[in-house]
Amino acid sequence: MMKWTVLSDNRSDDSHLSTEHGLSILLEAEQHRILLDTGASDVFIKNAELLGVNLSDVDYVFISHGHSDHAGGLRYFLEHNRQAQVIVSPDAISGKFFSKRGNLHSITTEWPEIDNNRLILINQTCEIAEGIHVIAHIPQNHPIPKGNRNLYVQEVNGDYIHDDFRHELALYVDGMLFTGCAHSGLENILAACPWSVHTVVGGFHLIDGQETVEEIKALAQRLKAKYPKTLFYTSHCTGNNVFEVMKDEICEQLQSFRCGTIKI
Numbered sequence: 001m002m003k004w005t006v007l008s009d010n011r012s013d014d015s016h017l018s019t020e021h022g023l024s025i026l027l028e029a030e031q032h033r034i035l036l037d038t039g040a041s042d043v044f045i046k047n048a049e050l051l052g053v054n055l056s057d058v059d060y061v062f063i064s065h066g067h068s069d070h071a072g073g074l075r076y077f078l079e080h081n082r083q084a085q086v087i088v089s090p091d092a093i094s095g096k097f098f099s100k101r102g103n104l105h106s107i108t109t110e111w112p113e114i115d116n117n118r119l120i121l122i123n124q125t126c127e128i129a130e131g132i133h134v135i136a137h138i139p140q141n142h143p144i145p146k147g148n149r150n151l152y153v154q155e156v157n158g159d160y161i162h163d164d165f166r167h168e169l170a171l172y173v174d175g176m177l178f179t180g181c182a183h184s185g186l187e188n189i190l191a192a193c194p195w196s197v198h199t200v201v202g203g204f205h206l207i208d209g210q211e212t213v214e215e216i217k218a219l220a221q222r223l224k225a226k227y228p229k230t231l232f233y234t235s236h237c238t239g240n241n242v243f244e245v246m247k248d249e250i251c252e253q254l255q256s257f258r259c260g261t262i263k264i
Contacts, residue, residue, distance in 0.1 A: 001028075001030060001264070002027070002028065002029050002030070002173070002174055002175075002176060002264070003027075003028040003262065003263065003264045004025050004026065004027045004028070004036075004176075004201065004262070004263050005025065005026045005028075005051065005053060005260075005261070005262045006024075006025050006235075006257050006258060006259055006260060006261040006262075007024045007025065007026055007039070007043075007044035007045075007047045007048050007051070007053065007259070008020060008022045008023060008024035008037075008038075008039030008040075008043045008044035008047060008073070008259065009022070009023055009024075009235050009236055009257065009258055009259045010022075010235060010236055010237075011235055011256075011258045011259065012258050012259035012260060013258045013259075013260065014258075014259060014260045016050055017047045017050060017051075017259040017260050018043045018046060018047060018259070019043075019259055020039060020040050020041060020043045020069075021040060021069050021236075022037075022038075022039030022040035022041070022043065022044075022069040022070065022072065022073070022236075023036075023037050023039060023069065023070055023180070023181075023202070023203060023235075023236040023237075024036065024037050024038050024039040024043075024044035024070075024073060025037065025178070025201065026048070026053060026055070026058070027173065027176070027178070029131065029132075029173050029174060030131070030174070031129075031130060031131065032059050032060060032129065032131075032132060032173075033057060033058045033059055033060075034058065034059070034060045034061070034062055034132070034171070034173070035055065035058045035060070035061045035062065035077065035084070036062050036064070036171065036178050036180075036201075036202075037062070037063060037064055037070040037071070037180060038061065038063070038070065038071060038072065038073030038074045038076070038077050039069065039070070039072065039073040040068055040069045040070075040072040040073060041072055041073055041076070042073055042076040043073070044073050044077075045073070045076055045077065045080060047259055047260070051260060055077065055080055055081055056080060056081055056082075057081075058077075058081055058084045059083065059084055059085070060084055060085055060086075060087055060128075060129070060132070061074065061077060061081075061084050061085070061086045061087065062087045062088075062134070062169070062171045062178070063086065063087065063088040063089075063092060063169075064168060064169055064170070064171070064178070064179070064180025064181065064202075065089070065092055065165065065167050065168040065169070065180055065181060065183065066089070066091070066092030066093065066095045066097055066108070066109055066167045067097055067107045067108075067109065067181070068097075068106075068107050068108060068109045068110070069107070070109075070180060070181065071088075071092070071109040071111070072109055072110070074086070074109070074111070074112060075110065075111075075112035078112050078114070083118075084118070085118050085119070085120050086114055086118055086119050086120065087120045087122060087128060087134060087169070087171075088119070088120070088121065088122065088169070089121070089122055089123070089136065089166070089167045089168070089169055090121045090122075090123065091166050091167035092109075092167040092168075093111055095108070095153055095167055096108050096153065096154040097109075097151070097152070097153060097154075097163065098151070098152045098153070098154060098160060099150055099151055099152070100150045100151075100152065101150045104152075104160075107151075122134050122136050122169055123136060123137075124136050124137065125137075125192070131173060131174055132171070132172075132173055133171070133172040133173070133195065134169050134170070134171055134172075135169060135170040135171070135172060135189065135192050135193055136169050137166060138165075138168065138170065138184040138185075138188050138189055138192045139188060139191070139192060140184060140185060140188050141188060141191065142185050142187035142188050142191065143185055143187070143215075143219070144183070144184060144185040144188065145182070145183060145185060145204070145205040145206055145207070145210065145211070146210040146211055147205055147206070147207040147210045147237075148162070148163065148165070148183055148205070149162070151163045151183070163183070165183045165184050168180060168181075168183050168184050170184075170189045170192070170193065172193055172195055172197070175195075175196060175197060175198040175199060176197075176198070176199045176200075176201060177189065177190070177193055177197045177199070177200045177201070178201050178202050179200060179201070179202030179203065179204070180202050180203065181202070181203040181205045181236070181237050182202060182203055182204045182205050182237075183205050186200070186204050186219070186223070187219070187222065187223070190226075190227065197227070197230055198229065198230060198231065199230065199231045199232075199233065200230060200231070200232045200233065200234075201233045201234075201257070202233075202234065202236070203234060203235065203236035203237035203238055204234050204237065204238040204242075205237045205238075206219075206237075206238050206239060206242040206246075207237065207239050207242070208239030208240065208241045208242055209239070209241075211242070213245055216242055216245045216246060217245060217246075217248075217249055219246070220245070220246040220248075220249035220250050220254075221249055221250075223250060223253075224249065224250045224253065228253075230253065231253060231255065232250070232253055232254045232255070233255050233256070233257050233263070234254070234255075234256065234257070235256050235257045235258060243256060
């Protein structure tokens with residue numbers, strides 16, 4: 001049995017639940033309860049309470065990358081949960097991240113202090129517990145999202161360089177692949193996953209107005225051809241127009257999620 005519940009997202013169909021530019025999903029697998037990202041704030045905790053979801057017995061928190069819309073809520077979670085281990089790239093914790101969409105602004109996470117015995121630093125693809133696989137340092141052999149052009153890392157000397165997303169991780173549990181934001185590119189993450197994938201969940205970082213309609217259609221057609229039995233669930237950083245273009249190509253293989261979405 002596997003169940004996942006969306007606790008934080010940009011969109012909601014339930015007026016009682018709060019939205020934000022962020023993502024947090026609770027994954028309940030056979031042996032583990034894993035929090036997939038923590039959104040930008042404590043919104044995911046408030047929504048969890050409204051949904052009757054208990055976060056105190058979560059045993060792992062997976063942080064997909066260093067941006068504050070995915071890891072900003074971690075400090076609030078650690079106040080609620082005393083035992084969960086935090087799975088993260090060391091490059092996520094040490095990096096200083098910036099966006100040039102609009103004015104240059106920081107999207108660096110304010111990291112809480114985390115006890116060493118609760119920290120699982122990931123430098124390579126590995127199995128961290130029975131059935132939980134983390135994919136690291138994703139090769140970029142296929143196109144990467146054009147929205148990445150606006151995303152930077154600040155070096156020690158103060159220079160800004162384009163982010164290569166070495167800090168991004170993906171998580172695989174029993175046929176489900178969580179992409180976080182998929183800054184490395186959806187096709188690249190799938191290609192880096194050596195196990196059979198029946199469900200992909202997460203943002204695709206395909207922002208409206210970046211890729212052309214033709215590029216989005218071509219991506220959808222490649223996904224349909226190579227992964228004909230895989231279901232794709234997305235929201236957060238996938239644009240509404242992008243979703244509709246992809247949906248026209250792959251129909252029921254592509255679904256959207258919202259705050260409060262529950263899938264079993």
